[in-house]
Amino acid sequence: MKVMKKFIIGLLVLIVLVFGGLKIYEVTNYGGTAYYTQIVNDGKKLNEKDDNGNAFIDYQYNQKGYDESGNGIQLEFNGHKTRPLKRNAYLKLTYNDKKGVTSWEAVPKKDVPKAALAKLNE
DSSP states (O other), X not given: OHHHHHHHHHHHHHHHHHHHHHHHHHHHHTOOEEEEEEOOSOXXXXXXXXXXXXXXXXXXXXXXXXXXXXXEEEEEEEOOSSSOOOTTOEEEXXXXXXXXXXXXXXXXXXXXXXXXXXXXTO
């Protein structure tokens, strides 16, 4: 009975450690701070090739983004589309200190925090 109890406790500790480690890995490599920006140009057109040698078009942007407190940083990201992103569209970008911009999504103007919106409208 004691052996079974120790085994179950050890198994639970192992599960907690594994899931905790995975969560820390996810946060440090893919999580980050949300920044908001507005598309003001067509970006730089890139003619790229994938790993198989197939050509594709992408657009690169380099512009200022602001967090919910209005603190700004310069952000560089790709649109991952064969056409430029829509002008004047608001984006929420996730920025990671190690990886840069890891994701972005279009958001309505009403979802942009007031401090970030004020900086974008300066």
